[in-house]
Amino acid sequence: MRKFLLAIGAFALAGSALAFMPQAGTWIVTSENTGQPGRGFGLDVQNNTLVMQMYAYEANGAPTFYLSAGAIANNSYAGQLNKYAGGQSFGSVPHAGYETGSAGTVSMRFVSGVKGYITFPGEEEKEMSRFNFDFSSSPESLKGKWLFSSLTSLLPSADYVELSKLGSKGANGSGMVMSTDGRLACENQVSGASAGTTVCARVSATGALLWGYSFTINVNDGEGIYTNAAGSVVYPAVARRVANANGVGTGLALKSDSSEVQRSPTVEDNEMLRAGIDAFTDMLAATN
Secondary structure, three states: OHHHHHHHHHHHHHHHOOOOOOOOEEEEEHHHOOOOOOOEEEEEEEOOEEEEEEEEEOOOOOEEEEEEEEEOEOOEEEEEEEEEEOOOOOOOOOOOOEEEEEEEEEEEEEOOOOEEEEEOOOOOOEEEEEOOOOOOOOHHHHOEEEEEEEOOOOOOOEEEEEEEEEOOOOOOEEEEEEEOOOOEEEEEEOOOOOOOOEEEEEEOOOOOEEEEEEEEEEOOEEEEEEEEOOOOOEEEEEEEEEEOOOOOEOOOOOOOOOOOOOOOOOHHHHHHHHHHHHHHHHHHHOOO
């Protein structure tokens, strides 16, 4: 157990020194997520260059958009919010727009790849986050084909599974989703020491816990740790959903395949996986 604690502590300390690349997609001011029309912005980072495209409103209520681009360093960005006009409209002949000035400086600082703080011209700093509009903490949000992999060359380990069958619900979870081979399950933790994470466990044919993962997942990507059954080996790990519940690939070119053994997890599989998830979450809780 002491090794487990030291390993998690070392991983957390190392992670705190790393730069975060904001996850590409739509971002919002967290407090403005009311379900009503509002403002938002898209972020993308390639190498060390950040591009921000923002849709917002003028003081008179007219819609407008801004563009900001420049270098991101040390998890922070600051640049001009440039305004444009005169560009191509729907159905018009191709022609370029022109810059009409700047609304001022926008500043951002990131505390993870999906959360940070933003300061618009004339406003106080506010929390911002990647807009998650179709995934929740429900077990259905975990369905699809996933690749889980530890980040080490010393003990290479990976699981490629399809999570498709709903299972029982744990004391602190929203309900398991089991793999088609009945040997791995994942569950979103909604309370307790692991709240906000997704815990996965791999069991043997006899129900023994082999290893587990604890991830922070956003949409199709996750980061966290891989841990063996004894808690004596801990490595950083990543998760990637390569196909959604309908078998549609989420990446650039990889399509769904039928290479995995297809069968329905049994009642016994559910019971063994439930015990595996519970044992792994208990081990994680003991470290807090």
